[in-house]
Amino acid sequence: MVEADEAEHERRGRATRVGLALATCFAVCFITGLVSHWIQHPPGWFAWPSTPVWLYRTTQGIHVLSGIAAIPLLLIKLAVVYRKLFERPLIGSPVRLVERLSIAVLVSASIFQLLTGLLNIAQWYPWRFFFTSTHHAMAYIVVGALLVHIAAKLPMIRDALSEGERPAEEADRPGLGGIDRRTLLMAGGGAVVVAVAAFAGQTVPALRRVAVFAPRSGAGPQGLPVNRTAEQAQVTADATSDSYRLVVSGPDGDASWDLAGLCALPQHTESLPITCVEGWSADAVWTGVRLRDLVRTVGGSIETPVRVMSMEQGPYAVSTVPSAHVADPRTLLALRLHGADLDIDHGFPCRLIAPDLPGVMQTKWVARIEVS
Amino acid sequence: MVRIIRATLALTGCVLVIRGLMLIWSFSSSDQVSIVLWLAAGLLIHDLVFAPLCLLVAAITRRALPPGWCTPVLLALAYTNLLVLLALPVLAPRPAGERPDNATILDRPFGWGLTIAILLVWAVVGVVLLVRARTRRP
Numbered sequence: 109m110v111e112a113d114e115a116e117h118e119r120r121g122r123a124t125r126v127g128l129a130l131a132t133c134f135a136v137c138f139i140t141g142l143v144s145h146w147i148q149h150p151p152g153w154f155a156w157p158s159t160p161v162w163l164y165r166t167t168q169g170i171h172v173l174s175g176i177a178a179i180p181l182l183l184i185k186l187a188v189v190y191r192k193l194f195e196r197p198l199i200g201s202p203v204r205l206v207e208r209l210s211i212a213v214l215v216s217a218s219i220f221q222l223l224t225g226l227l228n229i230a231q232w233y234p235w236r237f238f239f240t241s242t243h244h245a246m247a248y249i250v251v252g253a254l255l256v257h258i259a260a261k262l263p264m265i266r267d268a269l270s271e272g273e274r275p276a277e278e279a280d281r282p283g284l285g286g287i288d289r290r291t292l293l294m295a296g297g298g299a300v301v302v303a304v305a306a307f308a309g310q311t312v313p314a315l316r317r318v319a320v321f322a323p324r325s326g327a328g329p330q331g332l333p334v335n336r337t338a339e340q341a342q343v344t345a346d347a348t349s350d351s352y353r354l355v356v357s358g359p360d361g362d363a364s365w366d367l368a369g370l371c372a373l374p375q376h377t378e379s380l381p382i383t384c385v386e387g388w389s390a391d392a393v394w395t396g397v398r399l400r401d402l403v404r405t406v407g408g409s410i411e412t413p414v415r416v417m418s419m420e421q422g423p424y425a426v427s428t429v430p431s432a433h434v435a436d437p438r439t440l441l442a443l444r445l446h447g448a449d450l451d452i453d454h455g456f457p458c459r460l461i462a463p464d465l466p467g468v469m470q471t472k473w474v475a476r477i478e479v480s
Numbered sequence: 481m482v483r484i485i486r487a488t489l490a491l492t493g494c495v496l497v498i499r500g501l502m503l504i505w506s507f508s509s510s511d512q513v514s515i516v517l518w519l520a521a522g523l524l525i526h527d528l529v530f531a532p533l534c535l536l537v538a539a540i541t542r543r544a545l546p547p548g549w550c551t552p553v554l555l556a557l558a559y560t561n562l563l564v565l566l567a568l569p570v571l572a573p574r575p576a577g578e579r580p581d582n583a584t585i586l587d588r589p590f591g592w593g594l595t596i597a598i599l600l601v602w603a604v605v606g607v608v609l610l611v612r613a614r615t616r617r618p
Binding site for chain 2: 176179180183186187190193212213215216217219220223224226227229230231232233234235236237238241242244245246247248249251252253254255256257258259260262263266286287291295298299302303306307319320321322323324325327328329333334335336337339340453
């Protein structure tokens, strides 16, 4: 019996420590995910800055990488507590039944969230539900169930953290796998490093070569990956048509330019990263017309949001640029990338590029801009 | 004090879960069915397939190997397992039409990457075992 108590005590010590690391990843992932959601669907109280230009690149990189770091931690955590699944009595009392069900919710929601996130960054959607809204809703369930779990286990967590490691001999104890605690925690840390390193190169250029599982190598037309090609968006004919006109509508009426007319407006060059919600980002040098200059030509105020519309149809056809980004002189309607005309897959004839907005809001193949 | 903290955590947790459920409540029923199926599948596949298989492999390994070899080999197996799991989304064959028609995604040699990563893991284990064998000799 002493033997069994010893093993149970050791299991609690391990479960607590791995659980804390996992909870930290989930917390970071949740907050950075919410930030990204709020940028795209801003509640009234939310204002996202347009400076420093690497801010969204950082928060979204951390979002995807903290999710990836959680994968080995979740697997280790489940391995440590797996025996508890078969503890007798299986149900016992109503309280225990509720506790078991809450753990089932926590585990299944966590697996769901990490699995769907990992498949999404590889653009694989083998399910019926809409990924983004589901991922957003499930995040509340995961974090909520986690808080309930921490509330239930708090006394145990406190005990486990206040006592040191009891020297357990490397016996073949049930549930301990013959691996001592220090080795387990070191190996867990190593697993996190390996998992993160296998993907981080999508957003950390220095690690590009070791990112063996990164869905994007970073290559693409004009040295930049593409999230949605012109072919996929079905805009090739419209984008290359000679009759192309950009229409800007505002308080003073409409103004329109053809491509030559846009090129004749004052041009500005800015180095701005482009960041995809899927966790890749890249630096690029863009040349084009300042959005705020266009807003002013139709008598608009740069203190108000602006709607930028694409030739493409669908959920990402329109993006509302927040007022902070409209006013920012670095926000461009870009005509050129790295000194050459925009590739059609990057939004030829022109695209929006603003600091600190997710790629889904950086409208490509812009046809119309509406200023209030 | 601890009771207040626990109650606050539990209450906040319940509010968040309810918020998530309310969001899912507004989805179409076919989406909801798909979500429930994937939730159940993830849990069942882990608890009834993945975890027992890992335990079985670990048990066989422990029986078959001398004590000093056990831990390094088990860790190498675990790392191999993790690498394969992480590689599945980019490496697994997909049904027709599930691959994005975009040359800038899935454009790395993932098979080679996985192979090299696994070889590296086992090379590290080999070195550890060799060093141990050396230091044990008088």
